[in-house]
Amino acid sequence: MKNYRVEVPKVARDQLEIKDGEPLAMWVEGNQLVIRPLRLADSLPQIKLRWYFGPALVLTLLFYADMINQGYHLLPLVGGDSVASASLYLATLSGLLAFASTFISQKRHHRGRAQEFSWRAMISIMVACGTITAFSLVAGAWLVGSLFHGAVFDIYTAGALIFLVIAMVTYIMINLAMTISPGVITNLMTFMIIGGVFFSMLTNSNKDWWRHNFSFLGTANSSNSWQFNITLIFSAMLMLTLIDYLFVNLSKKYPGWRVQVTRWLLNLMAACLGGVGLFPNDPRFHLLHDRIAMWMVYTMLILVVVVRWTMPMMTKTFLTLSYVIGGVLAVSYIAFKFVRYLSLTAFEMLAFGIAFSWILLLFQLIEAVVQRDVRLFTVELVAEENDEVSH
Structure with missing residues (x-):
């Protein structure tokens, strides 16, 4: 049986503060080979x-x-x-x-x-x-x-x-x-949006809110409008934080204006998300609220179209999925605006769910690229002729 010796680069050893002769732990996790110091306490x-x-x-x-x-x-x-x-x-x-x-x-x-x-x-x-x-x-x-x-x-x-x-x-x-970590922030943002919206639905004293529109949850006629609006505002803040972290690291690998176009479009989407909560669909803010909501939809459609050129690391699978999602969003808009098949509530909830799902997929892909470029080191598996396992 042939055994192999793993040669870890010095920069990785220095980052983990591994001492000479210190034992390492190695295991297979899915399709990955994970190596870390044997000190269990350091991993917690x-x-x-x-x-x-x-x-x-x-x-x-x-x-x-x-x-x-x-x-x-x-x-x-x-x-x-x-x-x-x-x-x-x-x-x-x-x-x-x-x-x-x-x-x-x-x-x-x-x-x-x-x-x-x-x-x-x-x-x-x-x-x-x-x-x-x-x-x-x-x-x-x-x-x-x-x-x-x-x-x-x-x-x-x-x-x-x-x-x-x-x-x-x-x-x-x-x-x-x-x-x-970026993954933790993504989970926080997901939990905050989904949890905040559903909690606003459950605790709303007006059980027929859905007959008006989705934004009714944030109006003065809703008993817990502040919960819905704060959910959107602080979710936008988390989104801006995540965008800042991901694109600062992504720009080191892909410098230039193209990646920055995606960054500013995402920032615009986050600003629109916060704006929907900051300017609820009350009479005095109705027009501004509707325009901000539509800007978010338009920005989403623009992102789906231009991401092919502004993000060179995009996979074919993601691009295909993006076009499908963009098509569904466009069809749902036509079904609401012109055909009148969808109600305003149905269109708002569908558009929000589609846009949020696509954003999460995009963040996960960018995070994978950032982690791959920043955290992975090249190691070598060197074959040994003897049957003894070398440490």
Whole structure:
């Protein structure tokens, strides 16, 4: 049997800080051969207990002090002054501070994935993460409140529950800051858009909103319009952050104006997405809202057409899929505008779903190109004549 020796380039060893003679782990993952240091702890975020239990304990003690000062002995599970509201405010605050401090520490000490992002990305990522955290806690409180209607706790039990929520959210935000990546941002953006829109649908007091239009969720006639609008605005911020990261790295491999055309068209799409949330479909903004929404559709169609020339790394499969998606979008517009087959709600939801799906596919393809160009190193498999495995 012939064995092989893997020769790893020095630049890869230096980046991983591998010492001479240090054992490496290697395994097959799908169609990939993965090699990393045998130190298992180095592959996982090192989050110390005090980093998330400390803030949780301090904020819980402040909660106890405030409750005792106001003379509270019992606290409802949900409502104005409740376990849910206290958890929402304190956990979101703790999570944001934990994310910011971890991100800054990673950047200053040049370690972790955060160093790959610019300083200007921190604010938009942090705000988006805080918004997702708040939405998740609100949704969780709504679900738990429905299941345990009328539940009431003494302040010490309530404090214990709040402590657990704060510690959990703080841990998640620290972990997120340590493992932030383009894929994570894409997932955050996806979760925020889909989760925010569906939550706005579920909690809307007007169950016939769909008879008006999709944008009705963001109007003053909708009971939770702020949730829908904030979802779009902060999703646009995440999209701009992702575009900035991907195209800064992509431009190193493909310099020139063509790639920048795609970048600015994507920025325009993100601005339109945020504009739809910033200018809801109320009477005073109706015309502007409709035009911004249509600009987003037009920009999408332009991108589908020009991406063949502006992005030289595009695959034939992606281009074919792009033309199919563009064709479906154009047909749906004709079916709505001229044939009147589709209602306004159906067209808006279909166009939004198609455009968002295509954008995600484009981001995934660009991310794969960036990762391939930045992170892959050339290695050699050298055949050995003996039967002993060489390390």
